[in-house]
Amino acid sequence: MIRTIEWTDHGVVMIDQRALPMEELYPCYTTYQEVADAIQTMVVRGAPAIGVAAAMGIALGIRQIRDFPSDVYEGKFEEICRTMERTRPTAVNLFWAVRRMRVLFERVKGEGPEEACRALEQAAVNMYHEDIAINKRMGFFGQQLLPQKGTVLTHCNAGALATAGYGTALGVIRAAREVGKDIQVLADETRPFLQGARLTAWELAHDGIPVRIICDNMAGWMMQQGRVDCVLVGADRITAQGDVANKIGTYSVAVLAKENSIPFYVAAPVSTLDLSLSWGKEIPIEERDSSEITHIRGKRIAPEGVDAINPAFDVTPHKYVSAIITERGIAQAPYLESLKSLAEKP
Amino acid sequence: MIRTIEWTDHGVVMIDQRALPMEELYPCYTTYQEVADAIQTMVVRGAPAIGVAAAMGIALGIRQIRDFPSDVYEGKFEEICRTMERTRPTAVNLFWAVRRMRVLFERVKGEGPEEACRALEQAAVNMYHEDIAINKRMGFFGQQLLPQKGTVLTHCNAGALATAGYGTALGVIRAAREVGKDIQVLADETRPFLQGARLTAWELAHDGIPVRIICDNMAGWMMQQGRVDCVLVGADRITAQGDVANKIGTYSVAVLAKENSIPFYVAAPVSTLDLSLSWGKEIPIEERDSSEITHIRGKRIAPEGVDAINPAFDVTPHKYVSAIITERGIAQAPYLESLKSLAEKP
Numbered sequence: 001m002i003r004t005i006e007w008t009d010h011g012v013v014m015i016d017q018r019a020l021p022m023e024e025l026y027p028c029y030t031t032y033q034e035v036a037d038a039i040q041t042m043v044v045r046g047a048p049a050i051g052v053a054a055a056m057g058i059a060l061g062i063r064q065i066r067d068f069p070s071d072v073y074e075g076k077f078e079e080i081c082r083t084m085e086r087t088r089p090t091a092v093n094l095f096w097a098v099r100r101m102r103v104l105f106e107r108v109k110g111e112g113p114e115e116a117c118r119a120l121e122q123a124a125v126n127m128y129h130e131d132i133a134i135n136k137r138m139g140f141f142g143q144q145l146l147p148q149k150g151t152v153l154t155h156c157n158a159g160a161l162a163t164a165g166y167g168t169a170l171g172v173i174r175a176a177r178e179v180g181k182d183i184q185v186l187a188d189e190t191r192p193f194l195q196g197a198r199l200t201a202w203e204l205a206h207d208g209i210p211v212r213i214i215c216d217n218m219a220g221w222m223m224q225q226g227r228v229d230c231v232l233v234g235a236d237r238i239t240a241q242g243d244v245a246n247k248i249g250t251y252s253v254a255v256l257a258k259e260n261s262i263p264f265y266v267a268a269p270v271s272t273l274d275l276s277l278s279w280g281k282e283i284p285i286e287e288r289d290s291s292e293i294t295h296i297r298g299k300r301i302a303p304e305g306v307d308a309i310n311p312a313f314d315v316t317p318h319k320y321v322s323a324i325i326t327e328r329g330i331a332q333a334p335y336l337e338s339l340k341s342l343a344e345k346p
Numbered sequence: 347m348i349r350t351i352e353w354t355d356h357g358v359v360m361i362d363q364r365a366l367p368m369e370e371l372y373p374c375y376t377t378y379q380e381v382a383d384a385i386q387t388m389v390v391r392g393a394p395a396i397g398v399a400a401a402m403g404i405a406l407g408i409r410q411i412r413d414f415p416s417d418v419y420e421g422k423f424e425e426i427c428r429t430m431e432r433t434r435p436t437a438v439n440l441f442w443a444v445r446r447m448r449v450l451f452e453r454v455k456g457e458g459p460e461e462a463c464r465a466l467e468q469a470a471v472n473m474y475h476e477d478i479a480i481n482k483r484m485g486f487f488g489q490q491l492l493p494q495k496g497t498v499l500t501h502c503n504a505g506a507l508a509t510a511g512y513g514t515a516l517g518v519i520r521a522a523r524e525v526g527k528d529i530q531v532l533a534d535e536t537r538p539f540l541q542g543a544r545l546t547a548w549e550l551a552h553d554g555i556p557v558r559i560i561c562d563n564m565a566g567w568m569m570q571q572g573r574v575d576c577v578l579v580g581a582d583r584i585t586a587q588g589d590v591a592n593k594i595g596t597y598s599v600a601v602l603a604k605e606n607s608i609p610f611y612v613a614a615p616v617s618t619l620d621l622s623l624s625w626g627k628e629i630p631i632e633e634r635d636s637s638e639i640t641h642i643r644g645k646r647i648a649p650e651g652v653d654a655i656n657p658a659f660d661v662t663p664h665k666y667v668s669a670i671i672t673e674r675g676i677a678q679a680p681y682l683e684s685l686k687s688l689a690e691k692p
Contacts, residue, residue, distance in 0.1 A: 021649035155563075186655075189639065191537060191561040194647060197639070201652040213654040215537040215639055217501075217562035217595025221660040224597060249563025251570060255605050256598055293535065293543070293561055296642050301540060303367035306547040308559040309532075314567040 002160040002203055007125050012056045014044045021202035032061030032080050039087040046162020047236045048131050051093035054084040055124040058101045062120050066113035089284040090245055090313045091236040092274045131164035134269045134327040139175025142267050142325035149182040150229030156190045156247035157199035158234025168234040168267040184210040188219055192292040216249050220256040231257045235268035242318030242335025243280030248311050254320035263322040270326050273343055280315030288312045348506040348549055350395055353471050358402045360390045367548035378407030378426050385433040392508020393582045394477050397439035400430040401470040404447045408466050412459035435630040436591055436659045437582040438620045477510035480615045480673040485521025488613050488671035495528040496575030502536045502593035503545035504580025514580040514613040530556040534565055538638040562595050566602040577603045581614035588664030588681025589626030594657050600666035609668040616672050619689055626661030634658045
């Protein structure tokens, strides 16, 4: 089993996703500031994993402030939450997790700092277990959309490494394999961070699921050549209309899938829905440092003085989305109704 | 001025495009075998540059065999030509250049080895000068399609480095700048060889043309955000119907351009036309070693045991092509007629 993130007595242990697949490092983070930094620098990434990491970071943070005088205690807690929220702007699961921790804090703060520590720690650990259960449920629904035999193209990493475990898009693939479907995977390498070539390839190979890597610019050609049966990706935020923010390049894959009459599926937990937003253009898109593109492994590949543009996400309008797989079932167009009904489902 | 390839008294001098932009190396190749190897290993690349390199390689080769006994001389010449043809399968300019050298050889071989050497050397040098003149002519026609002010997205490198000089697609951009148009460039980095990030960025920066790099998977999003006014690429082979083989990823860019109502232009000399082929699916697509994807700068980035697929080119069906810019004018749909008429133009 892949150990993406773990709550331990010493702190939060996370596999360092920047070092994979060449090195398996499991650093331990003991303060909320360290966890925030790990999220920002992409030690941990993937919307659901970021949510769990943020919750665990807050659980560490409240422990750090438990002896603070009561007149600054609540302000400090708010500062911890805000630090987490400032790490990355696009994935809504982060804000969802922080909100859950805030609501819980409001409920338990009257019972004293020790009880607040205990409750928030418990909540973070629960969120971890919940996330795995959610992914398995998503897999159960989603695998029904996959053919008995075929090739699934995926972009970025929406796997065990992007979640507490099992994965969203890759969880659906795992579930399909578990029911005996003969599924193989084409993984877009996903520049600049190479989540596909490094992470998706690593975790699928780890589980014995056949995977081959292509460059991002090859996905369209593979589709045009009839070598892709469906596309399956995760999501960082989904609006009420069904517009999907996900790793940069997802929009292109979706357009190419539609052009080649290939279904384009999104797998994401209900916590990824942001029904407060109607359209994709309202979603804040993180712009990361251009050195992620101009340098590879710390070495410059682009000429001195030439800059790059580095949006980390894009938005796929709902018209390209064939279905959205959640732990409560599968939503199809019109999403305004289907997503609302899933969100309200008990 | 950028010196891509040069005929000298010592041999063929080429800038090593694998080392750019970090190092400017100008190795000298003294045998046809070395030139063939340089084409295959992408010291030199780009359809027109490959054509000129092949011609110069043959001019070196005939010098190598000039003292051979007459009963093996012609067979040896044929072997030189075949060695050149085997280097790379997709760009038709290679075969076009070899054919020109063969035809010339047939004409002059009766005059003895010295005269054949002289004539073939002269032909190769002429081809070099012709190519630059052709590109300037292409620039003259093509720049008329560009807006007075705007951003051109290009894929791969169809510049001075892909030709004897000036460039095809980048030649059009140079010509537009020369007539005072305010054009800036977005360069797809173009994995796996990074022709965009390394070569296009280098030569445009060299000439003071504003350029920024994006990852290949960002092109669609840039278009969707209204940040691209037109797409302009080169070509490796164009069929009678107007289907365009070019660097892998071109097809995706073309589909995305159409989806976003952005014109998609191809700039290529008439020598890139292969009217013997009707449809794109008849074009042989080179598959290169998967280590070009799984390794970066000789270091493995993908997990051990995971393979990649590495088609070096794709084919863009003519329905996505807004216009084809040649040195004889601009072709538009229906290409079957317009390309034929350009090819037959005196």
